[in-house]
Amino acid sequence: MENAKEMGTAIVIDEMDRKILDVLQVEGRITNLELAERIGLSSAPCMRRVRTLEETGVINSYVALVDPARIGLGFDVIVELRLKQQNRESFARFEKKVINLPEVVECCMIAGDWDYALRVVSSDLASYQSFILDRLMHPDTDIASYRTTIILRKVKSTTKIDSSLF
Amino acid sequence: MENAKEMGTAIVIDEMDRKILDVLQVEGRITNLELAERIGLSSAPCMRRVRTLEETGVINSYVALVDPARIGLGFDVIVELRLKQQNRESFARFEKKVINLPEVVECCMIAGDWDYALRVVSSDLASYQSFILDRLMHPDTDIASYRTTIILRKVKSTTKIDSSLF
């Protein structure tokens, strides 16, 4: 309990940090040397800033993004669903299950007509169907009903949060 | 035009590649040395495989993921909308606009009641409202109508595509 992350210390992000984040959110594996040059700083203070951003949790992690289409997973769908019972135990049980389903890459509890919205990756309609029937709607499921929305095309999909927003 | 990416050569991914992808999708900045050790290979062939995965486009890019909540962007909403006219020009014009809106981190053309589903990041209800009114629904907008769904909680959000799926 001695860093900003645990202490909840106010996180101050200045223009340099913004520049760093704008670069790292697109080129996560850039060398510190090039990053420093890019933002106009020498390597040591640049590194110090990056470390601070990591330690305060602003930078959560670094990941490689794989192209789903190249590995035969070009078929994405949105699934909205309602549970049989809207209570904490039911929600917890469902969420625990969903977290362990690799096909589900996103799951949000939402306000409105449905309880949850999921994004599911699959290879085609057939494999999506077997996912729904065999894995999501298994005999003792908590799900009361669901609706599938097919994604025709991904127009935009980014992990980058533009620095103009913060 | 001399690599698999442009030629459309079949991409073969074996168990080793799967192991590599499983690691890099979670620890994108791991050193080649440690990655090699982790998957049980020496550094040189490990590196060769990683390079091939990059060149074939299986690995699209490496990025740093920032925690939206830590920079005051903890309020996500889903926006579904329909355009005034369902023709190519109208779609193209709308999409071009959406791509340049940093608040929109995801935009899918969908089948069903609506034309598009978007995910929008913002700091709170007030700033979301001004985004909708000032930036999305500007006077000469192509949007006929929209519906906002507030995300109460993100249960799961991953960029990782589990190797069991491909």
Add this chain to the structure above:
DNA sequence: TGTGTCGCGCGCATAAGATGCGCTGCGAAG
């Protein structure tokens, strides 16, 4: 106004990692 201190920059020396190269073993094709 002088002075202590703190944040934040710089550059350098050393440790760690990446990269390129040649060598070897194994399996398929001729």
Add this chain to the structure above:
DNA sequence: CTTCGCAGCGCATCTTATGCGCGCGACACA
């Protein structure tokens, strides 16, 4: 049986990271 090519290994070299110490400028306080 031989040859070829793929995919592994280890080593030598070059690049990068990391951990110092140093100096500058802002700010608080006597």
